[in-house]
Amino acid sequence: MAGELVVLVNPAARGGRTLRLLDPVVRRLRAGDRPVSVIVGTSAQDSLERACTAVAEEPGALVAFGGDGLVHLAVQAVAGTDVPLGIIPAGTGNDVAAALGIPRRDLLAAADIVAAGRTRVVDAARIGEDEWFAGVVACGFDSRVNERANEMTGPPGTAKYLLAMVRELRSFVPVPFTITVDGEVVEQEAMMVAVGNTDSYGGGMRVCPGAVPDDGLLDVLVVGRIPKGAFLRTFPRVYRGTHLGHPAVTVRRARTVTLEAPGIVAYADGERIAPLPLTLTVHPGALRVLAPV
Structure with missing residues (x-):
């Protein structure tokens, strides 16, 4: 999988305590000189708009660094496109990650899965015409x-x-x-x-x-x-x-x-x-x- 990894961050995940873990995750993703950028929105709407703008540029992947809420937001941007979704489960529940075989509690192991670039095609569902969900x-x-x-x-x-x-x-x-x-x-x-x-x-x-x-x-x-x-x-x-x-x-x-x-x-x-x-x-x-x- 070539191309830039765009990391979408929830600064409030686990009460903000996981932000200190972002740097080692980004370093792991950058191994081999892979380009990585980070998006930190000021609100859910701002994060979604930034994510959609990034996906329109067709990066290598949009990577959600947070819990199921952030994964839900990221799915709105990538569902129905060719841009893969990566998940670094830095939230409280992390149920979508677990369903996909991504470790709930090991952020660096999850980063290695993203870096490996193996793509799995799964279903998503729509609520009405405007909202996607994965879980x-x-x-x-x-x-x-x-x-x-x-x-x-x-x-x-x-x-x-x-x-x-x-x-x-x-x-x-x-x-x-x-x-x-x-x-x-x-x-x-x-x-x-x-x-x-x-x-x-x-x-x-x-x-x-x-x-x-x-x-x-x-x-x-x-x-x-x-x-x-x-x-x-x-x-x-x-x-x-x-x-x-x-x-x-x-x-x-x-x-x-x-x-x-x-x-x-x-x-x-x-x-x-x-x-x-x-x-x-x-x-x-x-x-x-x-x-x-």
């Missing part, structure tokens, strides 16, 4: 927890998410969803719905454990109406992917999914997207990634 779209209980956590000022880190989950569970009631899967309409009350191009979100929660990023399909997981106590006992099983054995859990595969529900906001790759209804469509082979093959 998982989630809505229902988990997105309500995210909404609540985003309104809280503390405590820091995962403790805030856990507190938001406890508070949300007190008032949560099953949501009436209308789910259209490749033209077939299903109406049911559900605790949550996840649509996965890859298998995990939230730092290793294997919500769609059978999803693979290059099969041309999306996995549609529905957790139907169950008592709160049973839901709370079942939810931790998502880290092992064993929740699929619960009778309230169903999984279907589809190319196009439309989700409708009142008062529900969808999150994709951990990023807030928009209230439902939304239509998700897989685009086979829309994304080139630098990953082990």
Whole structure:
């Protein structure tokens, strides 16, 4: 793989603590006199505009130095183009990187994968006409927890998410969803719905454990109406992917999914997207990634 590597940096990743690791990563990428440039945007919109400008110049790769949120942003710039996406997983969850076989915690090993230049072609999916995602779209209980956590000022880190989950569970009631899967309409009350191009979100929660990023399909997981106590006992099983054995859990595969529900906001790759209804469509082979093959 020839050409310049453009590194897109999230200065806030892990509270800004990973910026000190940027220099050794850039040095590793520059081994062999490879040209490397760095983009640090002043905001998400500024970062996206800079990334799109860089991709228009057809560099060797756009490399996301950050977590799933930055990967999501970088995908907006490279999906549907011939410019590969590299990932240096410097965020908290790093689920998209893990799904592609990129080490979650070893930045220099990830840099070596980028430098090696092996390209894998995988799917990406569109939300409506304007937004791409590479990992998982989630809505229902988990997105309500995210909404609540985003309104809280503390405590820091995962403790805030856990507190938001406890508070949300007190008032949560099953949501009436209308789910259209490749033209077939299903109406049911559900605790949550996840649509996965890859298998995990939230730092290793294997919500769609059978999803693979290059099969041309999306996995549609529905957790139907169950008592709160049973839901709370079942939810931790998502880290092992064993929740699929619960009778309230169903999984279907589809190319196009439309989700409708009142008062529900969808999150994709951990990023807030928009209230439902939304239509998700897989685009086979829309994304080139630098990953082990």
